[in-house]
Amino acid sequence: MSPVALTDAALAQIDRWRALNxxxxxxxxxxxxxxxEAAREIGAGRYRGPLHGVPVSLKDLIDTRGIRTTxxxxxxxxxxxxxxxxxxxxxxxxGAVLLGKAALHEFAYGITNNNAHFxxxxxxxxxxxxxxxxSGGGGAAVAAGLGCASIGTDTGGSIRIPAALCxxxxxxxxxxxxxxxxxxxxxxxxxxxxxLARTVEDAAIVLQAIAGPDPHDxxxxxxxxxxxxxxxxxxxxxxxxxxLDDPYHRHVEHGVRIAFEAALDVLRGLGLRLDTVTVPHxxxxxxxxxxxxxxxxxxxxxxxxxxxxxxxxxxxxxxxxHGLFVTAAQYLxxxxxxxxxIEEYGELFRRIDALVLPSVPAVAPRIGQNTIDLGGxxxxxxxxxxxxxxxxxxxxxxxxxxPCGFGADxxxxxxxxxxxxxxxxxxxxxxxxxxxxxxxHTRRPPEPE
Amino acid sequence: xxxxxxxxxxxxxxLGLSIPQDALExxxxxxxxxYADLDRLRELPIEGRRPALPPLLPSAAPDMETGR
Numbered sequence: 001m002s003p004v005a006l007t008d009a010a011l012a013q014i015d016r017w018r019a020l021n022x023x024x025x026x027x028x029x030x031x032x033x034x035x036x037e038a039a040r041e042i043g044a045g046r047y048r049g050p051l052h053g054v055p056v057s058l059k060d061l062i063d064t065r066g067i068r069t070t071x072x073x074x075x076x077x078x079x080x081x082x083x084x085x086x087x088x089x090x091x092x093x094x095g096a097v098l099l100g101k102a103a104l105h106e107f108a109y110g111i112t113n114n115n116a117h118f119x120x121x122x123x124x125x126x127x128x129x130x131x132x133x134x135s136g137g138g139g140a141a142v143a144a145g146l147g148c149a150s151i152g153t154d155t156g157g158s159i160r161i162p163a164a165l166c167x168x169x170x171x172x173x174x175x176x177x178x179x180x181x182x183x184x185x186x187x188x189x190x191x192x193x194x195x196l197a198r199t200v201e202d203a204a205i206v207l208q209a210i211a212g213p214d215p216h217d218x219x220x221x222x223x224x225x226x227x228x229x230x231x232x233x234x235x236x237x238x239x240x241x242x243x244l245d246d247p248y249h250r251h252v253e254h255g256v257r258i259a260f261e262a263a264l265d266v267l268r269g270l271g272l273r274l275d276t277v278t279v280p281h282x283x284x285x286x287x288x289x290x291x292x293x294x295x296x297x298x299x300x301x302x303x304x305x306x307x308x309x310x311x312x313x314x315x316x317x318x319x320x321x322h323g324l325f326v327t328a329a330q331y332l333x334x335x336x337x338x339x340x341x342i343e344e345y346g347e348l349f350r351r352i353d354a355l356v357l358p359s360v361p362a363v364a365p366r367i368g369q370n371t372i373d374l375g376g377x378x379x380x381x382x383x384x385x386x387x388x389x390x391x392x393x394x395x396x397x398x399x400x401x402x403p404c405g406f407g408a409d410x411x412x413x414x415x416x417x418x419x420x421x422x423x424x425x426x427x428x429x430x431x432x433x434x435x436x437x438x439x440x441h442t443r444r445p446p447e448p449e
Numbered sequence: 450x451x452x453x454x455x456x457x458x459x460x461x462x463x464l465g466l467s468i469p470q471d472a473l474e475x476x477x478x479x480x481x482x483x484y485a486d487l488d489r490l491r492e493l494p495i496e497g498r499r500p501a502l503p504p505l506l507p508s509a510a511p512d513m514e515t516g517r
Contacts, residue, residue, distance in 0.1 A: 284489060
């Protein structure tokens, strides 16, 4: 398919799926021009690689020079950056076509994508359901065919959660693998940009394009970038996989449990060696992580909290104000616990090569649903949805969500595969092997009437 | 350690912020819970550890047992 036809098809899908509210800004004219240019270059023998002429979207907190970047907030409703983010530059250099800026939870501070300023984003598998967030526009877009991939950011699960709830692939790389330069921060020490895509190979291709050292982001320096696409064909037989089994990870919806256990059978069939493991101090780890997000995000927003509180949605304003009351001693105590958690995670990975667990303990809740019943335990939606994803932000490890079936009401379920820091190849290899053995990634939501 | 709306108002003033009373009253229980949760971190073996700042650069060292 030519870049022009592919882009036209994606733009037609954006129009057909307007009810999703997956985009804040659609750059149709730019996309058509970039697609035509890509077609000319390819025709002239100047093929840049597998992303050349491929339509993608960017979460609307990733800077795009000359294109409005709102962060999903009235605070930046008219903000037009003068520079591109590093990931924007790298995608353009790879020849990708920009379809537009995907919807998000305001300032990425939440997991529902119920945006007070731009309206809720819907899940293509059920328009009354959330897509997850905060990269919910990207998840909904990829699931419904509004482009081939999207770049999201993940601070506690914001790539993997929408990937799981929308039935697509989401890859949170290691901390420092992808530059955050030009990406509006939620929490500097926990933010991870990464791809959402339809397949593990597509996610690997996008990661290849955006990964690597960037002098504008010192956390990226000193890395060597492996061949992620080659990892898709990696041999997984004999790999040791830990299955998280502790009180924190036992509470899941019945349908998610069924899909997850079936996925474990598939992994065993692929020759992986499964064993149950535990991660210590989970409640304390999450308390520390929450304090870090709260303190760092409050610091990011401190001036606007003073000068423009009326321009935030009420939920975001309350969360940001909460963070103002984290003391320096508490913040540093949380970071000291983080050092312990990183060490303990490293110890665990002396015995295993990867961890597997459901990406999210429940299927997509209804828009506005504040609690979820996990087998008799009624819990707050936000806490449940991030429960299985946030550890890997805390320790900076790569984690991948791949579709692994359907749970209650025919809604998608995700399998999460996490690895040791800077070992994306392992999670990609396992995810791709699982994908080859199962049909779930080929399922698509029904087209709108 | 717990804090009430008046205490939060005092802290907010020190930060140069004016937060409405109803917002402070909503925040106070959540902030108190956070303080209690963070107090419990002292019970873990973090003495003598440096904070994970800047975030530790991850190691790409392969696992010697599998060679992967």
